Amino acid sequence: MIAPELLEKYGVVKKSFDKNEIIFEEGIFPANYYQVLSGEVKMSNYNDEGREFIQGIFYKEQSFGEPPLFLNQKYPANAIAVDNSEILLLPKSNFMKLLEENPKISIKIIENLAQRLYYKSVMAAEISTQEPEHRVLKLIDHGIAYFNFKKDANGYLINFTRQQIGDLTGLRVETVIRTIKNLEKKGELKIINRKVYR
Amino acid sequence: MIAPELLEKYGVVKKSFDKNEIIFEEGIFPANYYQVLSGEVKMSNYNDEGREFIQGIFYKEQSFGEPPLFLNQKYPANAIAVDNSEILLLPKSNFMKLLEENPKISIKIIENLAQRLYYKSVMAAEISTQEPEHRVLKLIDHGIAYFNFKKDANGYLINFTRQQIGDLTGLRVETVIRTIKNLEKKGELKIINRKVYR
DNA sequence: TCGGTTTTATGATTTTAATCATAAAACAAG
DNA sequence: CTTGTTTTATGATTAAAATCATAAAACCGA
DSSP states (O other), rough: OOOOHHHHHHTTTTEOOTTOOOETTTSSSSOOOEEEESSSEEEEETTOOOOEEEEEEEEEEEEEHHHHHTOOOOOSSSSEEEEEEEEEEEEEHHHHHHHHHHHHHHHHHHHHHHHHHHHHHHHHHHHSSSOOOHHHHHHHHHHHSOOOOEEEEEEEEOOOOHHHHHHHTTHHHHHHHHHHHHHHHTTTEEETTTEEEE | OOOHHHHHTTTTTEEOOOTTOOETTSSOOOOOEEEOOOOSSEEEOOOTOEEEEEEEEEEETTTTOOHHHTTTTTOOOOESSSSSSSEEEEEEEHHHHHHHOHHHHHHHHHHHHHHHHHHHHHHHHHHHHSHHHHHHHHOOOOOOOSSSOOOEEEEEOOOOOOEEEEEEEEHHHHHHHHHHHHOOOOOOOOEETTEEEE
8 A cells, every 4th residue: 555645746546436347457558556545346357258256356545456567568357346436546657756766665565465475375275276165264264364354243244245255266156155054064154144254 | 586696795695405305384484585596496385185286486596485574474385496406595684674775676576576476366367267278278378488498499398297287277187188188189289209399 | 227206198987066947035226 | 115136045967177096108316
């Protein structure tokens, strides 16, 4: 996260996106730095049969889409507003100027990329070698630490749909539903009127 | 990659590792910045049944294991020398000092992390939604761009074993062998006395 | 060059999650 | 409130890759 006041000095623009509106598409070249001001954004891929894989979900104060910006490569995925969202956009050249003139921000960017790389490393290993129950639990436990899950009397409320969990773990909805039921039986989590708690 | 001369100014140490020797293990806290001087290093995970997932393979001049170093988190995977290798080690505090005093290096680190994040994004989507042939081809094409595959009269020599391809794509050896055979039939690649070319 | 190990190879069988089909419950919009 | 859509749910069937078994070829070290 870069302080909005600092971004303003470099000419940031605020833009609103409706629910389900595309922010940028796979295959195009990046032109901006993006940071969520309010709402929720997902980055995802669709394969030829239309099956979705969610790369990540981003909330207030989080930035997204930087890697291709630094590499001058095409976006490997789409960014879509999950809810009505306000996004800060900073043109690439201004962003680079900001970085040059504020070396401490570089460290923040590094930490942020490191965090995302860490998540991807963990989930990649899960997805390719672990069974559904393990994958789902790992995603949930990661989410408690890094997505904005709220704690209440029943524990942490996992505010993802079964479909989203599937798209984040490479599983089908039906498999996620059955897996979550099993995890409840084993006492690993609770289902209270269809909502998942841990 | 950070120039070895610069690393030396900050007290880098050269260490040799035998083939199959462990450089660091999953679960421990990072203490050093690592950069390959010669040889080959792989980072990988093992699940409870001993099945391996290779996070990445690193060659001459490449660094590895930075994310947990920046986050003060445990390593999510093991680093093992694939061949006899010489590795440069810089203690964390010295490395941080180097970064502070050389802002341009931060940009290099950012670009490097961005590159690795890009690879992980692409492969994560592949592994969770695509079929074996697609996964293997994507890995190979990525490898041509970023691993050190050499080109000769037959095309690029993919110097990975079938097992390694499997451990990088989440497939079993037998599946990789059959998949590669099919890809050859379709003319997507060549097999010349067991070696794969593209 | 001999013997052990790794890598590639192939066929048969099994397992597991995907797929298909269908529906109830919950939610959202008008 | 009604209606359309999304989400959760469950059972039956299928398909695809994993697993199991076995072996030849290649490579490596003493």
